Amino acid sequence: MRKVIFDSDTATDDTIALLLALKNYEVLGVTIVAGNVNFEQEIQNALFTLEYFGYNDVPVYPGARRPIMGEWRTVEEVHGKNGMSDWNYQTPSKKPESEFAADAIIRLSKEYNGELEILAVSPLTNLALAYLKDPEIVKRIKKVWIMGGALSRGNTTPLGEFNFWVDPEAANIVLKAGFDITVVPWETAENAATLTIQDWDKIEKINTKAAKFFVYSNRQLLEYSLKTGERGSVHPDSLTVSISIDSNIIKKSEKVYAEVETCSKSRGAMLIDWYKLLNKKSNVELVLEAFEDKFKKMLFETLSAN
Numbered sequence: 001m002r003k004v005i006f007d008s009d010t011a012t013d014d015t016i017a018l019l020l021a022l023k024n025y026e027v028l029g030v031t032i033v034a035g036n037v038n039f040e041q042e043i044q045n046a047l048f049t050l051e052y053f054g055y056n057d058v059p060v061y062p063g064a065r066r067p068i069m070g071e072w073r074t075v076e077e078v079h080g081k082n083g084m085s086d087w088n089y090q091t092p093s094k095k096p097e098s099e100f101a102a103d104a105i106i107r108l109s110k111e112y113n114g115e116l117e118i119l120a121v122s123p124l125t126n127l128a129l130a131y132l133k134d135p136e137i138v139k140r141i142k143k144v145w146i147m148g149g150a151l152s153r154g155n156t157t158p159l160g161e162f163n164f165w166v167d168p169e170a171a172n173i174v175l176k177a178g179f180d181i182t183v184v185p186w187e188t189a190e191n192a193a194t195l196t197i198q199d200w201d202k203i204e205k206i207n208t209k210a211a212k213f214f215v216y217s218n219r220q221l222l223e224y225s226l227k228t229g230e231r232g233s234v235h236p237d238s239l240t241v242s243i244s245i246d247s248n249i250i251k252k253s254e255k256v257y258a259e260v261e262t263c264s265k266s267r268g269a270m271l272i273d274w275y276k277l278l279n280k281k282s283n284v285e286l287v288l289e290a291f292e293d294k295f296k297k298m299l300f301e302t303l304s305a306n
C-alpha cells in the first residue's frame with residue numbers, strides 16, 4: 001500500500017479528502033496547518049474524522065499555527081464556525097501527538113525513504129518548514145500532490161486561491177524545492193469537482209455512515225458555494241486526492257515552470273511560465289482539466305461503501 005502524509009487545515013472538504021486517503025493508502029499521519037479555521041478546531045476536526053471512521057491509530061501532528069510571513073484570515077463563512085458546517089459532533093477522545101508536524105514529516109521521510117507521498121491540500125507551511133530544516137527531504141519524498149493556486153480566477157483575492165494566498169512564501173519555497181509535484185488548481189476543481197444539488201440528493205439517499213458524515217460536515221460549503229455563483233459545493237481537496245489515487249482522472253495536464261507571487265495585490269497568485277520565457281526547467285505538472293464523471297464515481301463509491 002502506498003504511504004502518505006495528509007497535510008490538512010481540516011474543515012469540510014478536507015475531511016472527505018481524508019476519507020478518500022484513508023480508504024486507499026496507509027496514512028502515516030495527519031499534519032495540521034493554519035488555514036481554514038481556528039487552529040485548535042482544525043486539530044479537533046481531524047481527530048473527530050479519524051475517530052468517526054475508525055482510524056484511531058492514525059496520529060495527528062499539530063504544525064504551523066501561522067503562515068511564515070503573512071497575516072491571513074480564516075474563512076468560517078465558507079466552512080462554518082467550527083469548520084464542519086457547525087455540525088455539533090461529539091468531542092473526540094483521541095488526542096494529538098506532541099511531535100511537531102514538520103519534524104514528523106522529516107522523520108517519516110527517513111523511515112519510508114523513497115516511498116512517502118505528501119497529500120498537501122492546504123497551505124504549504126508545514127512542508128516548507130520541513131524542507132528548510134532538512135533540504136534532503138526532497139530526495140526522500142517520492143511525490144507531492146498539491147491543491148493550490150488559481151489559473152486566473154482567484155477565490156480569495158482577484159488573483160489568489162486560498163491555500164497559496166495564506167502562505168505564498170511557503171508555496172514558493174515548496175514549488176522551487178525540487179520535489180516531484182502535481183498541482184491541482186482551483187478552476188480544475190470548479191469544473192470537475194462541483195457537487196450539484198442533484199449530486200447532494202443522491203448522496204443523501206446513500207444514507208451510509210460516510211454519506212451522513214458528508215452531508216453534516218459539508219452543508220455550509222454548499223450554501224456558501226451557491227451564494228458565490230457556483231453550481232454546487234466545490235471539492236478541490238477531494239479532487240486532488242482522487243487524482244493521486246487514479247491518474248486517469250486527469251484529462252489534460254501540462255508540465256510548466258510555476259512560482260508564487262508574494263507582492264501586494266497579486267500576493268498568492270500562481271505565476272505560470274506557459275511559453276517558457278524564463279528558460280527554466282518545469283517544476284510542476286499542472287492539472288488543467290479532470291474527468292468529472294470519474295471523480296464523482298470514485299467519491300460516490302467511497303461514500304456508499306461505509
Ligand SMILES: [Ca+2]
Binds near residue numbers: 010
Ligand atoms: Ca484544505
